[in-house]
Amino acid sequence: MSKIREIQAREILDSRGYPTIEVDLRVDDLKYPGETVMGRASVPSGASTGESEALELRDENKKRYLGKGVLKAIENVRNRIAPALIGRDFPLQSLLDDTLRDLDGTPYKSRLGANSILGVSMAYIRAQAASKRVWTEEILASIFKSSATTLPVPLMNILNGGKHAENGLAIQEFMIIPAGFHQFSEALRAGAEIFHRLKKILHDQGLSTGVGDEGGFAPTFEGEKPHEQALLVIMQAISDSGYQPGKNVFIALDAAASEFWDKKNAYRFEGNLLSSADMISVYARWIKEFPILSLEDGLSEHDWTGWSRLTETLGSSCQLVGDDLFVTNPTFLKQGIEKKVANSILIKLNQIGTVTETLETMKLASHSGYQTIISHRSGETEDTFIADLAVGTDCQQIKTGSASRTDRTAKYNQLLRLEERLGEKARFAGYSAFKRWMS
Ligand code: PGA
Ligand code: ZN
Numbered sequence: 001m002s003k004i005r006e007i008q009a010r011e012i013l014d015s016r017g018y019p020t021i022e023v024d025l026r027v028d029d030l031k032y033p034g035e036t037v038m039g040r041a042s043v044p045s046g047a048s049t050g051e052s053e054a055l056e057l058r059d060e061n062k063k064r065y066l067g068k069g070v071l072k073a074i075e076n077v078r079n080r081i082a083p084a085l086i087g088r089d090f091p092l093q094s095l096l097d098d099t100l101r102d103l104d105g106t107p108y109k110s111r112l113g114a115n116s117i118l119g120v121s122m123a124y125i126r127a128q129a130a131s132k133r134v135w136t137e138e139i140l141a142s143i144f145k146s147s148a149t150t151l152p153v154p155l156m157n158i159l160n161g162g163k164h165a166e167n168g169l170a171i172q173e174f175m176i177i178p179a180g181f182h183q184f185s186e187a188l189r190a191g192a193e194i195f196h197r198l199k200k201i202l203h204d205q206g207l208s209t210g211v212g213d214e215g216g217f218a219p220t221f222e223g224e225k226p227h228e229q230a231l232l233v234i235m236q237a238i239s240d241s242g243y244q245p246g247k248n249v250f251i252a253l254d255a256a257a258s259e260f261w262d263k264k265n266a267y268r269f270e271g272n273l274l275s276s277a278d279m280i281s282v283y284a285r286w287i288k289e290f291p292i293l294s295l296e297d298g299l300s301e302h303d304w305t306g307w308s309r310l311t312e313t314l315g316s317s318c319q320l321v322g323d324d325l326f327v328t329n330p331t332f333l334k335q336g337i338e339k340k341v342a343n344s345i346l347i348k349l350n351q352i353g354t355v356t357e358t359l360e361t362m363k364l365a366s367h368s369g370y371q372t373i374i375s376h377r378s379g380e381t382e383d384t385f386i387a388d389l390a391v392g393t394d395c396q397q398i399k400t401g402s403a404s405r406t407d408r409t410a411k412y413n414q415l416l417r418l419e420e421r422l423g424e425k426a427r428f429a430g431y432s433a434f435k436r437w438m439s
Contacts, residue, residue, distance in 0.1 A: 002028045002131045003089045005036045009077035009119060011070055012042060014379040015407035016213065018068045020045055022381070023077060023119035027127040039126025041385055043115045043350055044377035047213065048163040048172060048256045050301055050324030052332065054353035057113025073116040080112060081120055093143055096124050097356035114353030121354045122385050136385070137418065140392025144359055151184035151419050151428045152390045153177060154412060155252045155294065155373065155399035156191040158198055158237075159219075159230050160212030162256050164378050167208075167220040170269050173254035174216070174230050175399065176238065177293055177434070180248025184419045184428045188412055190243055192403035198237035205233075213378040215402030215409075225270065231290050246291035250434070252399075253286075254296035258324045261300035276306025280313055287318055293434050294373075296321035296346060307341045319344045319371060319437050328352040330361050337368045343436075344371035347395070349386070362393055371433070373397040380407035387414035396433035 006026040011019040022042040029035040045056060057076070059069035084103055090096035100121060104112040129136045141148035156176050161169025176194055178187035198217060199209050207219035221229040231251065238245040245251070257267060257279070266273040269282070276299050283298055295314070299306040301324040311320055323346035326332045336342050345365045349358050365372045374390040376399065390398045398415070401408030419426045431438065 037130035041122035045379035054114030137392035165212035165218030172256035215405035252294035384414035396429035
């Protein structure tokens with residue numbers, strides 16, 4: 001038995017320089033009775049958030065951090081959560097998370113804030129690992145009942161647009177998928193080499209090599225078809241690095257289309273207003289011309305009719321990922337499964353607000369044949385929990401930005417450590433993560 005002895009929360013800065021919450025949670029040390037050990041976790045924050053995400057509680061006091069302070073969330077940890085948990089033992093993570101949900105009592109965690117709840121939920125996992133002298137992913141694996149031997153394929157966002165850059169690209173993320181390798185470390189190396197090659201290509205074309213929120217470049221392409229220009233430079237970066245686009249390295253897109261959809265059911269795209277059918281045609285053309293294996297939020301979270309059509313048209317040739325569409329919420333995912341909308345789901349802990357619910361959504365997805373992709377947020381910290389989560393659940397894919405910005409590489413570096421620790425047992429997901437969509 002390992003009782004919770006102390007919970008502390010503080011404001012720290014995220015990768016955008018806005019405050020977020022970090023939680024330190026102390027439990028009894030199982031090895032040395034009378035001593036305690038600490039688990040620490042911090043919570044990320046999105047920019048292109050889905051409307052039905054759990055609530056991120058901000059102070060809204062314009063005099064501090066432009067209203068983005070999280071002192072109220074911290075007060076909630078201190079005054080509401082800690083008194084209810086201290087002195088108690090939770091033999092199952094789900095019992096802790098249920099207690100947190102009951103304390104909040106609202107569907108979207110709007111009373112206590114999903115940020116305060118998630119900070120405690122993740123820190124408890126870490127504290128368990130510390131107390132039992134095991135790794136975080138081993139705790140997650142025991143809950144998820146997985147082998148925790150899979151290293152995920154990284155979806156590396158090397159070119160940023162949308163809300164994560166100010167360069168006029170509607171599509172938010174252009175990612176490379178280095179799937180055709182035997183080891184995670186080799187795939188990561190390929191990704192990093194392509195990233196550096198892309199920098200040179202952009203520089204030689206007189207384009208900006210400054211990076212966006214997720215560490216990818218954010219150049220402004222001046223032509224009439226900036227998105228195709230973006231895809232072309234990525235193709236060139238792959239081949240110039242000695243890899244083969246469509247053979248060992250592929251492309252993924254996150255359109256984050258809710259951000260360029262307007263209420264008249266039209267998409268503002270490259271100077272035109274397009275219907276969902278028109279957008280689907282654009283994607284169909286790109287999928288034909290470029291080795292695109294994954295398309296996330298291709299249409300708006302409010303355009304479920306369009307999504308059905310998108311899935312019907314492109315679902316057999318491309319991974320179609322619901323992010324803002326499903327917000328890691330089993331209720332929305334169930335609707336998607338019933339209506340045959342999308343075939344994959346992005347997994348973000350803070351969209352739903354507890355580790356247990358995140359794992360439940362992942363289970364539901366895999367039982368229904370939906371692929372899962374663990375994801376960072378555009379606002380991140382040095383916390384590497386999602387790398388542990390990916391391995392702990394044998395998840396085959398992770399997207400956590402480019403090969404730059406420590407907030408991104410911290411996760412990749414943790415995966416390198418896990419690969420090393422697993423040694424012979426490590427299995428890189430590679431092509432098998434995408435086999436349904438590979439011709
Ligand atoms: P966000 O972006 O963290 O700003 O929501 C990431 C994504 O859309 O996948
Ligand atoms: Zn997304």
